[in-house]
Amino acid sequence: MVRKEDLLKTLVDLRDEEFEDFKCLLKEERLEGYQTIKASQLQNAERRDTVDLMVQTYQLPGAVEATKKLLEKINRNDLLQSLSDSSSGPEVNFSDDLGTSENGGPSSCLTPPPPLLPPLSLLEVHEEQQAAKPRVCAGTKLKTCLVFLGILVFLVCCVFIPYGTVISLHHPSSYNETTTVGTTEGTTEGTTEGTTVAQLEETLSTKMKNQFEDELKRVQQYAVDVTLDPDTAHPKLILSADGKQVHHGDVKKNLPDNPERFTLYADVFGKQSFSSGRFYFEVQVKEKTDWDLGVARESIDRKGEIPLSPQYGFWTIWLRNGNEYKALDNPSVDLYLKSPLQKVGVFVDYEEGLVSFYDVDAAALIYSFTGCSFTEKLYPFLSPSFNYGGKNSVPLIICPVNQTA
Structure with a gap:
């Protein structure tokens, strides 16, 4: 039993x-x-x-x-x-006449x-x-990677390869070997498939990297000079004199509780607002364990407990516990990155309703909010989060945008 x-x-x-x-x-x-x-x-x-x-x-x-x-x-x-x-x-033993239980008494049944x-x-x-029946979740990570790779191959073929073009990943002399994949035995099949997948992955990776590099260069052309607004900063936040850095100071300063100031969470707005066109800025986030970053509309509640989501006027991503990245969409989306973020680029196209986040060092797109409906001013939004006993004391730094040629 x-x-x-x-x-x-x-x-x-x-x-x-x-x-x-x-x-x-x-x-x-x-x-x-x-x-x-x-x-x-x-x-x-x-x-x-x-x-x-x-x-x-x-x-x-x-x-x-x-x-x-x-x-x-x-x-x-x-x-x-x-x-x-x-x-x-x-195991229960039965006698030929009357069964006996484990304790030596008569058993209640006569036949086994x-x-x-x-x-x-x-x-x-x-x-x-x-x-x-398909296995829905066993081997989830491997299958997800293979499906994602297949989708990317299809997209690359659609975007980069003219209609009617025949792709050859092998030298002509290996054509016969390639066409026999799945019919030969031994190591030929595995070797050929492995070579093909490796070459395809390398080609795909190179093209996607080049595409993202070009995309990052394009949005960097819309760089704007952003400085932080001390009138909006939470009383425990410490801003640098030039308005480019912010960190949590643990001690609450005695500041006027004006309507613009955040009083519940450790947040701050940029001084510059945008109600049309495109803009881009970059923030250094390295060596921090927690932060929030993005844009927010002017009319958000700065005093109460409001979730960071587009529904409430925030288009942000965050880091928690040093390695948990998330896009705070509706619903939120976990972000799985190859390496920790060092510098994040934020791009907004007001008319297109687009907010995109980029890993500047890797020249890679992190996440995009699409189909947004902007009807009022948008402000850069930053939160260095709490100090956590010095573990998260490094400031968020608004950086000058270095456009590559």
Whole structure:
């Protein structure tokens, strides 16, 4: 008989990425006669929490059944076998006349129960069904990368390659080898496919990098001189004399509570406002653990607790805990970057309703808010966040834009 502790031990034996795949599949799991587990309940659930949710939702037998199915989908047949072995329970001996229980007393049944099916037969029952059913989340990262690569290849072909052009990634002498991919055996197939993918990835990466470099040069032409407005700065913020730097000072200064000033969060506006055209500015963010950056409309609430989202007049990205980047769209979007940001470029096209963020050093687009509807003045918006005992004391710095030729 499988116990709740057996389920927990099974989940503990999963690697972290396997456990995330397990939870992702669990959101889609449908057991007849039971409700499904909501995605919001599983979002931050640890292993023990997940076991509790399964038992509460499916009861113990249903939780065992769901766990076995998901272990099969993520290819952890070793754990499936162990869990199935636990299901068989302790062996019971039967006498020829009267059965006896483990404690020596008479057993309540005279004939042994039918033998359990071996665990492999459970797999065979579902083999055809599972072979036809796509794995939704197992290997999520690899599949996501492959799908993304395929989309980029298609876009590059559409944008950069004239209609009717034939692409050849190999020298003509290797044509025969390339055309036999999928029909040869041994290492030829893997070598050819690997070479093709590597060359395609390199070509694609180069073209995309060149495209983003050209794009960054284009938006840098709209650079404007931005200085910070001390009349809007939170009382704990310290601005440099030239209005180009800001950091959190821990001590609240005695400043007039004018309508323009932020009083709840450590925010500050730029002095310059924009109600038409295009503008661009750059901010150095390196060595900080937390910050907010973007643009905001003039009429936002500067005194209350308002979420940073386009719905409330903010178009921003942020950093938290040193490595958690997010675009605060509606809904927010997690940003996965190759390396920590050092300098961020902010570009706005007022008439087009566009706000874009760039990694200046990598000449890469970070995120774009599109389809925005601007009807009033926009201001540069910065927050160095709290000091956190000196861990986040480095200032945000508005930098001069160095346009490359």
